[in-house]
Amino acid sequence: MNAFRSIRWRLQSWHGVMLALALAGFGYTAWQLEWENQLRRIDQELEERVSAVAGATLAVQDRPAEDRSPREAPEQDERRPASPPPGQFRREERPAPDDPQPRRPPQEPPSQLQGRAGSPPGPRSDARLPAREMRFFEGLSGQAFYYVVWGPDGAEHTRSTSAPPSVPRPERTAALRGSRWRGTIRERFHLAPEGGVLVGRDADKDLAAVRRFASLLAVTGGAACLLGLGGGWWVSTRALRPIADISATAARIASGDLTQRIRTADTSSELGALAGVLNDTFARLHASFTRQAQFTADASHELRTPVAVVLTHTQNALARDRTADEYRESLAACQRAAQRMRGLTESLLTLARIDSGGLAEARVTCDLAQIAHGAIDLLRPLAEAEKVTLILQLSPVRCQAHIGQLEQVVTNLVSNAIHYDRAGGSVRIRTAAEPGFAVLSVQDTGEGIAPGDLPHVFERFYRADKARARSAGRAGLGLAITRAIVDAHRGTIQVVSAPGAGSTFTVRLPAGADHHA
Numbered sequence: 001m002n003a004f005r006s007i008r009w010r011l012q013s014w015h016g017v018m019l020a021l022a023l024a025g026f027g028y029t030a031w032q033l034e035w036e037n038q039l040r041r042i043d044q045e046l047e048e049r050v051s052a053v054a055g056a057t058l059a060v061q062d063r064p065a066e067d068r069s070p071r072e073a074p075e076q077d078e079r080r081p082a083s084p085p086p087g088q089f090r091r092e093e094r095p096a097p098d099d100p101q102p103r104r105p106p107q108e109p110p111s112q113l114q115g116r117a118g119s120p121p122g123p124r125s126d127a128r129l130p131a132r133e134m135r136f137f138e139g140l141s142g143q144a145f146y147y148v149v150w151g152p153d154g155a156e157h158t159r160s161t162s163a164p165p166s167v168p169r170p171e172r173t174a175a176l177r178g179s180r181w182r183g184t185i186r187e188r189f190h191l192a193p194e195g196g197v198l199v200g201r202d203a204d205k206d207l208a209a210v211r212r213f214a215s216l217l218a219v220t221g222g223a224a225c226l227l228g229l230g231g232g233w234w235v236s237t238r239a240l241r242p243i244a245d246i247s248a249t250a251a252r253i254a255s256g257d258l259t260q261r262i263r264t265a266d267t268s269s270e271l272g273a274l275a276g277v278l279n280d281t282f283a284r285l286h287a288s289f290t291r292q293a294q295f296t297a298d299a300s301h302e303l304r305t306p307v308a309v310v311l312t313h314t315q316n317a318l319a320r321d322r323t324a325d326e327y328r329e330s331l332a333a334c335q336r337a338a339q340r341m342r343g344l345t346e347s348l349l350t351l352a353r354i355d356s357g358g359l360a361e362a363r364v365t366c367d368l369a370q371i372a373h374g375a376i377d378l379l380r381p382l383a384e385a386e387k388v389t390l391i392l393q394l395s396p397v398r399c400q401a402h403i404g405q406l407e408q409v410v411t412n413l414v415s416n417a418i419h420y421d422r423a424g425g426s427v428r429i430r431t432a433a434e435p436g437f438a439v440l441s442v443q444d445t446g447e448g449i450a451p452g453d454l455p456h457v458f459e460r461f462y463r464a465d466k467a468r469a470r471s472a473g474r475a476g477l478g479l480a481i482t483r484a485i486v487d488a489h490r491g492t493i494q495v496v497s498a499p500g501a502g503s504t505f506t507v508r509l510p511a512g513a514d515h516h517a
Contacts, residue, residue, distance in 0.1 A: 046188030298461035398512030399438035
């Protein structure tokens with residue numbers, strides 16, 4: 001047998017597949033959560049800086065020229081007016097009707113702008129960020145951020161010196177707020193009619209951290225898978241060990257040693273229960289083979305005697321010429337031997353039918369008393385020859401039975417009682433009704449059965465008084481056949497006996513459908 005097709009390998013394969021799928025699902029989920037956390041953290045940092053850039057740009061643009069520091073004053077050239085074009089990140093506040101002086105728009109809280117020195121604006125800057133605000137964009141945790149600001153016409157307005165040379169402006173069709181990847185660079189942007197702001201940074205270190213986490217998950221998952229496969233192999237080997245014991249024991253039994261039994265230390269498990277059932281089966285098989293061997297030996301022994309009688313008489317008759325009376329005597333002896341062999345053969349055929357389940361024939365509701373009366377009438381000549389009195393106490397009682405087989409039960413019990421009763425004794429046959437059963441009892445006044453022989457009276461070819469039984473031509477099969485027929489009718493048979501007090505055989509059969517106890 002191919003080892004890889006064994007139950008152990010199949011269990012191990014399924015266990016390995018299920019374990020690998022479970023670990024892969026867990027690892028992918030953990031990696032996905034880690035990646036989403038990293039991405040959320042990056043986007044949150046970028047979002048803070050986008051808001052800071054937009055707020056600081058508006059604050060610089062809205063302050064009067066005289067309040068700006070020389071570093072923050074806009075650079076004048078021939079191409080651009082001194083003041084920012086209208087609508088470029090400008091917030092206008094009109095004074096209330098009762099408020100004669102306009103109020104200056106509030107600036108961003110200084111607490112949001114912290115860090116190291118920032119980057120100066122690019123050459124096209126119309127509104128540079130204050131130096132103290134630029135320090136915020138050097139980054140946290142050693143990460144370098146950059147920003148780009150566009151005007152309403154899509155032209156670049158301001159950028160940090162750390163920004164890449166080419167940063168494409170997000171399309172107008174994009175969301176007002178969004179994120180995008182450019183290689184390993186993560187960028188966050190805000191779009192509005194008056195322009196746009198984008199902040200980004202290189203996320204290569206974050207991606208490397210996610211890759212290291214994925215590698216750690218792969219290594220840990222592989223180790224867990226190997227550990228699980230090893231544990232599964234140990235568990236399957238331990239769990240299937242009784243099956244190996246069962247196979248080995250069955251092989252020894254198949255080779256002819258019917259005394260072998262499976263060791264069942266743990267009878268509480270399923271395999272322990274199976275081993276117990278198999279042990280019971282092996283015990284019954286052993287007993288069956290033993291009975292079969294004994295049956296064959298006894299049948300051969302019983303047939304040997306009448307065959308020897310026939311051969312002896314025929315050889316004597318053929319050895320020399322004899323008179324007609326002598327020939328007649330020899331033929332009569334051969335006839336008696338043949339009748340004995342016929343009775344034995346019929347009994348053996350009946351037992352063969354019993355062993356093969358041939359007694360499962362149609363049953364009808366019948367009167368047990370009527371059947372017993374008919375069988376007893378045939379046995380009266382035998383009782384008179386043995387000087388035994390038959391006492392009948394037959395009360396009508398209905399039962400479910402096969403009539404022919406039930407007649408054989410009555411005949412066997414009554415003839416057995418007559419043969420083993422003493423001269424001048426009596427045999428009492430009684431039928432009665434009990435709740436759910438029809439009862440037949442046969443009681444004799446013979447010598448009884450010894451306690452050592454009582455458990456064996458229903459065994460095949462068993463005779464308590466072997467010499468008397470063989471001389472009477474009895475093979476010891478009548479009670480075995482009787483018990484088999486009663487068992488096939490789902491009934492019971494019991495015997496009560498004591499030396500010198502006779503014996504009583506009691507048969508209980510299921511009551512008929514129309515019987516009411």
